[in-house]
Amino acid sequence: MNTTRLEAFSDGVIAILITIMVLELKVPEGTTLEALQPQLPVFLAYLLSFIYVGIFWNNHHHLFHMVEQVSGGILWGNLNLLFWLSLIPFATGWMGENHFAALPTAVYGCVLLACAIAYRILVVVICRDPDAGSRLARAVGGDLKGKISIVGYLIGIGAAFIQQWISDILYIGVAAMWLIPDRRISRNVVEGK
Numbered sequence: 001m002n003t004t005r006l007e008a009f010s011d012g013v014i015a016i017l018i019t020i021m022v023l024e025l026k027v028p029e030g031t032t033l034e035a036l037q038p039q040l041p042v043f044l045a046y047l048l049s050f051i052y053v054g055i056f057w058n059n060h061h062h063l064f065h066m067v068e069q070v071s072g073g074i075l076w077g078n079l080n081l082l083f084w085l086s087l088i089p090f091a092t093g094w095m096g097e098n099h100f101a102a103l104p105t106a107v108y109g110c111v112l113l114a115c116a117i118a119y120r121i122l123v124v125v126i127c128r129d130p131d132a133g134s135r136l137a138r139a140v141g142g143d144l145k146g147k148i149s150i151v152g153y154l155i156g157i158g159a160a161f162i163q164q165w166i167s168d169i170l171y172i173g174v175a176a177m178w179l180i181p182d183r184r185i186s187r188n189v190v191e192g193k
Helices: 004-022 035-065 074-084 088-097 103-127 136-138 144-159 164-178 183-191
Strands: none
Touching: 004 035, 004 074, 004 088, 035 074, 035 088, 035 103, 035 164, 074 103, 088 136, 103 144, 103 164, 144 164, 144 183
């Protein structure tokens, strides 16, 4: 099967996740800037999560432009990724509503870690598929950026219980590292290799 249905389904799930996250933003009672202040942590958590979901969507999009055929293993790998992505709204809401407290911040990091591992699993499943993965396998190589991300999340999870702001900086740093889609993949998509 080609990738069209998988991409359409994934796009729909990701659009729903973003919609669910924005519904956590409550309209303040009042017309002053002070009325917005209690919503600031919720908005900052939403902003970070919106960026993360966008990063996963963008890289997923580039990833599947290198795949011509989808196997059952690839479908399950994709569903695994979508499952972990579907927990982002919960972790975002909990962290934002509790002003980035230690445990919610650590749980947020655990969800991001699970998403990163699921994305890595999807890449590995695609690379091992003889019909789908030869181009991707050449493009991805050792995946240093992916490994750095996982280490960043692990340190961030632990740091949440020591100095929570360190976790936030690590999560923001990993997101910043991925804002530009994986060049190894996007270069091969453009070149058609």
